[in-house]
Amino acid sequence: MLVAQARIAFLLVFVLILAAVVAYLTVFFRFAYVWLQAKMAGVELSLPQLLGMTFRRIDPRKVVHALIMARQAGVEVSVDEMERAYLQGANLARVTESLVHVKQNDLDLTFWDLVETDLEGGVPAESRQ
Numbered sequence: 001m002l003v004a005q006a007r008i009a010f011l012l013v014f015v016l017i018l019a020a021v022v023a024y025l026t027v028f029f030r031f032a033y034v035w036l037q038a039k040m041a042g043v044e045l046s047l048p049q050l051l052g053m054t055f056r057r058i059d060p061r062k063v064v065h066a067l068i069m070a071r072q073a074g075v076e077v078s079v080d081e082m083e084r085a086y087l088q089g090a091n092l093a094r095v096t097e098s099l100v101h102v103k104q105n106d107l108d109l110t111f112w113d114l115v116e117t118d119l120e121g122g123v124p125a126e127s128r129q
Contacts, residue, residue: 066092
């Protein structure tokens with residue numbers, strides 16, 4: 001009787017560990033490419049942050065792409081700022097491109113100025129060429 005209970009307990013622990021490993025691998029492989037892309041570009045981002053984005057219904061690929069564009073242009077924008085802009089409905093690629101243009105032309109506009117302009121559906125006059 002005791003041996004049967006020990007086997008059942010061992011089997012239960014084994015199944016729980018196996019389920020945890022499968023869940024971890026599923027999450028890892030789902031986000032591995034995006035995470036690796038961010039790491040190779042020098043963007044500090046963790047797998048839990050990517051998972052959190054998914055829970056908040058944020059497309060991690062769009063955020064990471066915008067962060068990489070900003071990083072390569074030498075523009076500092078945080079992950080949180082990108083997430084907030086995405087949740088507000090801003091087009092991150094367009095806002096980031098405008099931000100890079102603003103930096104290159106030494107204009108006096110902030111990330112949030114560009115987000116607001118994007119949400120209004122226009123391009124700020126100062127950033128036009």
